[in-house]
Amino acid sequence: MSVRQSLLAILNQGPCYGYQLRAEFDRRTGSTWPLNVGQIYNTLDRLERDGLVQKASADKDSADAESHNTFEITAAGRLEVAHWLDSPVVRTTATRDELAIKLAIAVTLPGVDIAHVIQVQRTATFRTLQELTRTKNATDNPESAEQLAWLLVVDSLIFAAEAEARWLDHCENRLARALAAGTATPLPLSTDVPKRGRPTKARA
Numbered sequence: 001m002s003v004r005q006s007l008l009a010i011l012n013q014g015p016c017y018g019y020q021l022r023a024e025f026d027r028r029t030g031s032t033w034p035l036n037v038g039q040i041y042n043t044l045d046r047l048e049r050d051g052l053v054q055k056a057s058a059d060k061d062s063a064d065a066e067s068h069n070t071f072e073i074t075a076a077g078r079l080e081v082a083h084w085l086d087s088p089v090v091r092t093t094a095t096r097d098e099l100a101i102k103l104a105i106a107v108t109l110p111g112v113d114i115a116h117v118i119q120v121q122r123t124a125t126f127r128t129l130q131e132l133t134r135t136k137n138a139t140d141n142p143e144s145a146e147q148l149a150w151l152l153v154v155d156s157l158i159f160a161a162e163a164e165a166r167w168l169d170h171c172e173n174r175l176a177r178a179l180a181a182g183t184a185t186p187l188p189l190s191t192d193v194p195k196r197g198r199p200t201k202a203r204a
Contacts, residue, residue, distance in 0.1 A: 051074060
Protein backbone atom coordinates (compact mmCIF):
# COMPACT_ATOMS: atom_id res chain seq x y z
CA MET A 1 0.00 0.00 0.00
CA SER A 2 1.35 3.42 -0.93
CA VAL A 3 0.87 5.80 1.96
CA ARG A 4 2.76 8.44 -0.03
CA GLN A 5 0.40 8.51 -2.99
CA SER A 6 -2.69 8.08 -0.82
CA LEU A 7 -1.86 11.16 1.24
CA LEU A 8 -1.05 13.10 -1.91
CA ALA A 9 -4.41 12.18 -3.41
CA ILE A 10 -6.20 13.45 -0.31
CA LEU A 11 -4.18 16.68 -0.35
CA ASN A 12 -5.24 17.09 -3.97
CA GLN A 13 -8.67 18.02 -2.55
CA GLY A 14 -7.30 20.73 -0.30
CA PRO A 15 -4.74 21.62 2.41
CA CYS A 16 -4.60 19.37 5.50
CA TYR A 17 -2.49 18.90 8.60
CA GLY A 18 -1.27 15.56 10.00
CA TYR A 19 -4.16 14.58 12.25
CA GLN A 20 -6.60 15.71 9.59
CA LEU A 21 -4.88 13.53 6.98
CA ARG A 22 -5.00 10.55 9.31
CA ALA A 23 -8.73 11.06 9.91
CA GLU A 24 -9.39 11.42 6.17
CA PHE A 25 -7.36 8.31 5.35
CA ASP A 26 -9.22 6.30 8.01
CA ARG A 27 -12.58 7.61 6.83
CA ARG A 28 -11.89 6.65 3.23
CA THR A 29 -10.49 3.18 3.96
CA GLY A 30 -12.69 2.10 6.87
CA SER A 31 -9.71 2.25 9.27
CA THR A 32 -8.40 -0.94 7.63
CA TRP A 33 -4.80 0.29 7.59
CA PRO A 34 -4.36 2.53 10.63
CA LEU A 35 -1.59 5.10 10.33
CA ASN A 36 0.07 6.90 13.20
CA VAL A 37 0.66 10.62 13.05
CA GLY A 38 4.43 10.19 13.18
CA GLN A 39 4.31 8.09 10.02
CA ILE A 40 2.17 10.73 8.32
CA TYR A 41 4.48 13.61 9.22
CA ASN A 42 7.55 11.61 8.15
CA THR A 43 5.85 11.02 4.80
CA LEU A 44 4.93 14.70 4.54
CA ASP A 45 8.56 15.67 5.21
CA ARG A 46 9.70 13.42 2.35
CA LEU A 47 6.98 14.75 0.06
CA GLU A 48 8.07 18.31 0.87
CA ARG A 49 11.70 17.41 0.23
CA ASP A 50 10.69 16.02 -3.18
CA GLY A 51 8.74 19.15 -4.06
CA LEU A 52 5.34 17.43 -4.10
CA VAL A 53 3.84 19.34 -1.15
CA GLN A 54 4.61 22.59 0.62
CA LYS A 55 3.58 24.24 3.85
CA ALA A 56 0.39 26.17 3.24
CA SER A 57 0.40 29.95 3.43
CA ALA A 58 -1.11 31.37 6.61
CA ASP A 59 -3.77 33.26 4.70
CA LYS A 60 -5.02 30.03 3.11
CA ASP A 61 -5.42 28.17 6.36
CA SER A 62 -8.09 28.04 9.00
CA ALA A 63 -7.55 28.83 12.67
CA ASP A 64 -5.88 25.42 12.94
CA ALA A 65 -2.82 27.00 11.32
CA GLU A 66 -1.93 28.51 14.66
CA SER A 67 -1.15 25.09 16.14
CA HIS A 68 -0.66 22.78 13.13
CA ASN A 69 1.64 22.63 10.15
CA THR A 70 -0.77 22.56 7.24
CA PHE A 71 0.40 21.21 3.89
CA GLU A 72 -0.87 21.76 0.36
CA ILE A 73 -0.08 19.91 -2.84
CA THR A 74 2.14 21.45 -5.54
CA ALA A 75 1.76 21.23 -9.31
CA ALA A 76 4.32 18.42 -9.33
CA GLY A 77 2.29 16.65 -6.64
CA ARG A 78 -0.86 16.86 -8.77
CA LEU A 79 1.02 15.24 -11.65
CA GLU A 80 2.19 12.49 -9.28
CA VAL A 81 -1.40 11.80 -8.22
CA ALA A 82 -2.59 11.69 -11.83
CA HIS A 83 0.22 9.28 -12.72
CA TRP A 84 -0.59 7.05 -9.71
CA LEU A 85 -4.28 6.85 -10.56
CA ASP A 86 -3.49 6.12 -14.22
CA SER A 87 -0.92 3.37 -13.49
CA PRO A 88 -1.43 -0.28 -12.47
CA VAL A 89 -0.22 -1.55 -9.10
CA VAL A 90 2.83 -3.69 -9.84
CA ARG A 91 3.03 -6.83 -7.73
CA THR A 92 6.60 -7.73 -6.85
CA THR A 93 7.72 -11.26 -7.67
CA ALA A 94 9.63 -11.58 -4.39
CA THR A 95 7.14 -12.45 -1.68
CA ARG A 96 7.45 -11.07 1.84
CA ASP A 97 4.16 -12.58 2.95
CA GLU A 98 4.53 -13.56 6.61
CA LEU A 99 2.40 -16.69 6.31
CA ALA A 100 4.26 -17.96 3.24
CA ILE A 101 7.60 -17.41 4.98
CA LYS A 102 6.31 -19.09 8.16
CA LEU A 103 5.24 -22.24 6.29
CA ALA A 104 8.42 -22.25 4.21
CA ILE A 105 10.55 -22.21 7.37
CA ALA A 106 8.32 -24.61 9.31
CA VAL A 107 8.45 -27.30 6.62
CA THR A 108 12.26 -27.37 6.89
CA LEU A 109 12.38 -27.76 10.70
CA PRO A 110 12.52 -31.08 12.56
CA GLY A 111 9.67 -32.01 14.86
CA VAL A 112 7.15 -29.55 13.41
CA ASP A 113 3.67 -30.84 12.60
CA ILE A 114 3.19 -28.75 9.47
CA ALA A 115 -0.32 -30.15 8.93
CA HIS A 116 -1.28 -28.75 12.34
CA VAL A 117 0.28 -25.39 11.47
CA ILE A 118 -1.81 -25.28 8.29
CA GLN A 119 -4.98 -26.29 10.15
CA VAL A 120 -4.50 -23.61 12.81
CA GLN A 121 -4.12 -21.01 10.09
CA ARG A 122 -7.10 -22.31 8.13
CA THR A 123 -9.30 -22.00 11.23
CA ALA A 124 -8.19 -18.41 11.72
CA THR A 125 -8.65 -17.62 8.03
CA PHE A 126 -12.22 -18.94 7.99
CA ARG A 127 -13.01 -17.03 11.17
CA THR A 128 -11.75 -13.84 9.55
CA LEU A 129 -13.73 -14.61 6.40
CA GLN A 130 -16.94 -15.09 8.39
CA GLU A 131 -16.42 -11.82 10.27
CA LEU A 132 -15.73 -9.92 7.05
CA THR A 133 -18.79 -11.42 5.37
CA ARG A 134 -21.02 -10.44 8.30
CA THR A 135 -19.58 -6.93 8.18
CA LYS A 136 -20.20 -6.68 4.44
CA ASN A 137 -23.76 -8.01 4.66
CA ALA A 138 -24.61 -5.43 7.32
CA THR A 139 -23.94 -2.60 4.84
CA ASP A 140 -24.11 -4.16 1.39
CA ASN A 141 -26.12 -1.30 -0.14
CA PRO A 142 -23.91 1.77 0.19
CA GLU A 143 -25.68 5.10 0.57
CA SER A 144 -22.60 7.30 0.26
CA ALA A 145 -19.16 7.41 -1.35
CA GLU A 146 -17.67 6.82 2.10
CA GLN A 147 -19.61 3.56 2.53
CA LEU A 148 -18.78 2.50 -1.03
CA ALA A 149 -15.06 3.07 -0.44
CA TRP A 150 -15.22 1.06 2.77
CA LEU A 151 -17.07 -1.81 1.04
CA LEU A 152 -14.46 -1.96 -1.73
CA VAL A 153 -11.79 -2.48 0.93
CA VAL A 154 -13.88 -5.14 2.70
CA ASP A 155 -14.49 -6.91 -0.62
CA SER A 156 -10.75 -6.95 -1.25
CA LEU A 157 -10.11 -8.47 2.19
CA ILE A 158 -12.79 -11.12 1.57
CA PHE A 159 -11.26 -12.12 -1.77
CA ALA A 160 -7.81 -12.25 -0.13
CA ALA A 161 -9.10 -14.48 2.68
CA GLU A 162 -10.79 -16.79 0.16
CA ALA A 163 -7.57 -16.98 -1.84
CA GLU A 164 -5.60 -17.74 1.33
CA ALA A 165 -7.99 -20.59 2.18
CA ARG A 166 -7.52 -22.07 -1.30
CA TRP A 167 -3.76 -21.69 -1.02
CA LEU A 168 -3.76 -23.50 2.34
CA ASP A 169 -5.68 -26.37 0.73
CA HIS A 170 -3.04 -26.44 -1.99
CA CYS A 171 -0.23 -26.45 0.62
CA GLU A 172 -1.87 -29.36 2.43
CA ASN A 173 -2.13 -31.36 -0.81
CA ARG A 174 1.46 -30.57 -1.75
CA LEU A 175 2.63 -31.63 1.72
CA ALA A 176 0.75 -34.94 1.43
CA ARG A 177 2.44 -35.64 -1.92
CA ALA A 178 5.85 -34.73 -0.52
CA LEU A 179 5.34 -37.01 2.49
CA ALA A 180 4.29 -39.86 0.21
CA ALA A 181 7.37 -39.31 -1.95
CA GLY A 182 9.67 -39.04 1.06
CA THR A 183 10.89 -35.56 0.12
CA ALA A 184 9.48 -33.70 3.15
CA THR A 185 12.58 -34.17 5.26
CA PRO A 186 13.91 -31.42 7.56
CA LEU A 187 16.95 -29.39 6.54
CA PRO A 188 19.93 -29.63 8.91
CA LEU A 189 22.01 -26.52 9.49
CA SER A 190 24.55 -26.12 6.71
CA THR A 191 28.22 -26.55 7.58
CA ASP A 192 29.28 -24.28 4.70
CA VAL A 193 30.85 -21.00 5.69
CA PRO A 194 28.64 -18.21 4.34
CA LYS A 195 30.25 -15.74 1.96
CA ARG A 196 30.21 -12.11 2.90
CA GLY A 197 27.85 -9.75 1.11
CA ARG A 198 24.33 -10.11 -0.14
CA PRO A 199 23.23 -13.57 -1.33
CA THR A 200 22.64 -14.01 -5.04
CA LYS A 201 19.06 -14.43 -6.19
CA ALA A 202 17.93 -17.98 -6.78
CA ARG A 203 17.03 -18.73 -10.35
CA ALA A 204 13.41 -19.40 -11.15
